[in-house]
Amino acid sequence: MTSASMRTVQASTAPVLEIEGLSIELPAGADRSHAAKNLDIRIYPGQTTCIVGESGSGKSLAALATMRLLPEGVRMSGGAIRLNGQNLAALTEAQMRGVRGRDIGMIFQEPLTALNPVMRIGDQIREVLEVHGQGSRASRTAKAMELITEVGLPEPARIIRAFPHELSGGQRQRVVIAMALALEPRLLIADEPTTALDVTTQAQILKLIADLRERHHMAVMFITHDFGVVREIADRVIVMRHGERVEEGSAREVLGNPQHAYTRQLLDAVPTMVPPPARRLPEEEALVVSNLNKTYGQRQMFAAKRTVHAVSDVSFAIRRGETLGLVGESGSGKSTVGRCVIRLIEPDTGTIRVGDLQIDNLSLRELRPQRRRVQMVFQDPFGSLDQRRTVGASISEGMIANGASTAQARARSIELLELVGLQPAAVDRYPHEFSGGQRQRVGIARALALNPDVLIADEAVSALDVSVQYQVLQLLREVQARMGLAILFVTHDLRVAAQMCDRIAVMQKGKLVELQDTRDLLSSPRHAYTKALLASVPGHDMMPLREAARVVAEEAA
Template identity: 60%
Template sequence: MSDISPKTPPVLSIENLTLALPALADRAHAVEGVTLAIAPGETLCVVGESGSGKSMIAHAVMGLLPKAVKPAGGAIRLAGRDLLSLDEEAMQDVRGREIGMIFQEPMTSLNPVMRVADQIIETFDAHGLHGASERRARAIALLTEVGLPDPPRLAKAYPHELSGGQRQRVMIAMALALEPKLLIADEPTTALDVTTQAQILKLLDNLRHKHGTAVLFITHDMGVVAEIADRIAVLEKGVLVEEGTADQVLGAPRHAYTQKLLAAVPSLVPPVRPALPESPPVLSVEGLGKIYRKRSFFGTAREVRAAEDISFALVRGETLGLVGESGSGKSTVGRCCLRLIEPNSGRIVLSGQGSGDLVLSDLGPSALRQHRKRIQMVFQDPFASLNPRQTVGRIISDGPVAHGVARVTALMKARELLELVGLSANAVDRYPHEFSGGQRQRIGIARALALEPDVLVADEAVSALDVSVQAQILSLIKDIQSRLGLAILFVTHDLRVAAQICDRIAVMQRGRIVETGPTAALFAAPQHEYTRQLLAAVPGGGRFGH
């Protein structure tokens, strides 16, 4: 935490900022009357649900507001200069030189056809700084400062050849290239696993102390807030409802909305779950293996064992959590279970329909289509996984229709399923873009349930959602499971979520299961060093129920 004097002049001062939305929006203002300030070396976390206006503030500071959103009042002052009064040419000089920005998804923010060093060099080039050799040396020095291994080698790599954490470090290096007064971090750790997240947060904290940089950190993750914030500003529907030091806001929140956000943070302490009755497994995975063959940017071929000798069983009504870092192989295992990825070895067996065991891994394409309805998937991104050109009713009913159900009957079932997942039956006639992220995920769950599966594979199904929406979806999944007796394979990098929903946990590291056991026992006394590292890396673990 920072020990900034209250008399220190602010780097950034936002005064009574109001941003107007277009006429047909769900409210008049994206942000209304917001006043904030950040001192040198201080981290201010702006928190709130999706749609609260927190990213709009960041885009207003950068001069990157959508065309439909207009400043309607107030001022944004950077070291005393009002940014809202500057033209585009002047703002281009401010960006990078005085304000750096780290975006949420580095893969979409980095140029996929440019080498890493060249993207940093481009920042110097845009501002006419340094000669060619000095620019390259400075780029490699920045890659070294953000903790990347073998910077001269990685400088020649393309973004797709780096891990998510490495790409985010490159984004941080680019943001710091011109030593800006202000660093804006917009959800920079949301897509990262806990250990990588912890490394990035520590890196940002070290860099802002070293350079005296003011940090505007935008996030919906209260664990991250507890780890990094000096002060916290809470936004609800564009209005600043609470502001204070991290200890004040997290320890004694005054506003009901802040209290609701904190109450929704899943605890690391698993709830008491009733014992499941003894029953034969509905899904058995035996010795599953998957090898990817990749070619590096040096042209050498290598094998990546994404899954090796994976075995587990799921009984009716049980939730098994597959947890681990990015690249541990957990999503590969989930997709192999559905044959969305073809495994190289092992058996996947479905049981429980009176006709003996079905070896899913042995089925040809035609037989697989017939039996795939028994195991369905809920995907991570609820927008990308729904066809934007089809109505919700069509999206949910297409699966049953493909298996011989009449469209009229399938649409009636779709209406029932929408009500089951907490939406109106009338939603059948609407399109995905008309729904929020949490509502779209409910539609994804309804689609998966339309085929009445025995097994549901949920692949990071709540990782993109706000904590309050996340809590609603987790509650919905548990409720549906208890009603329908589903077996669920729950793939996640979020140990808090795993603690709340999983009966058992299997911890994956580098393609192997290194530890498995009942959730409460595993969290209370992890046996493997890797499991202990994962639990220790959970941000804000001490404050939110470690």
């Protein structure tokens, strides 16, 4: 929608959603008193308004306040929320249950937790209609089939009888969208609906939401921290920080000429598809993987055993000080490769050599003292850290197991925490006392504790805000330069790979289909699948100020 048409919409129609002076009070002991303070938002029919900000900015709680689903201890302390002129705060809970689903649909970030794991897909869609007294069972089934078809799911007759675990992440997200649209609401709230999806699935979901908005003339509140997504889908943008709106305008105005320093900071942290200059690297190989294979046999209820070739004849090498990106869609086998390299999963065949040591043929007893040579940073630092132990104890554990005294391990833990940008006092704190970005720094410190030759980063920044992501990537580069680490960087985000990796290997259905220097792969991809991945990257043509300045400097040189 152009800026001119947007002005026409706002002048000629009333907003579907009008939030005025919204204040949301946090419980005692929180890091601040309010999640939102004096917040104003207006969203019009046929318009997508993106609310952007880092974790803790209040954007998701503003959406939950609209749904009257604020968590216990958090309350709306001021302002008004009107849907089609009706004050939602004045409704009883019974009246509000009638509004949810019928007038407001919501798409949550994680579809697997939003769906009931023991109910078939068709039953869950029918339930939305049944709760609101819509039609007979036969008509509800017909409507469910219609919705499954509308959101582009294949084989509707199979999908309607499937359970959530039998679908892919993208398919589950389409089911959640179908449920949100079942009663044709006037307002659709999408809370980070594409964050965990690979680029091709993400592009499909964004296009689906845009098409459905046009088809149903809905108002869409789209919550995200990804400015690439904003570039693809937004008509208007609201930037939030610490519960306050710091900037608002059309997508073109905010992305092209940001006025607030915080907006400029966020945009400047967005990784782009312009890679940094190539580095000179030593010829010494830190990791060599040859002809790696891994096959899974899956038994399915009422069906024959299914064989999945997760990794098929994959070979690559990483030099000391080099970062090799391993990219591809979910299910491509990239994480399986990383876990086979560290032998968290045992490969079927193939050789794995770290420096001059072949580790694939070692027994578990022989492997134990060699595990220090290959360490891993996991995607979810909260899940990978023991919540009952201090971070100092988690970092020290490997060192103590390898012969260090408790005092030596603690002193080294403090050094590592300082190396990753945390204070020495953090050694005695627990994981829940840190932010997501800080926990990931702890995960990196733990991985570095045994001075590894190879570091495997498995989606290590995919769940982080852009500014925190930028900081963690900078940290990895600095640590790599200081320690000469070889890094296998597993990611589905090609923008991050472009900034972080010296070379990129592309995987599809377990096979390595292309491997090139980063700049060559991005400018001249050879394989059709690589071209499709690059074309699907949201906002791939965005260039923040720091990138534009660097390109100009390179061209001048």
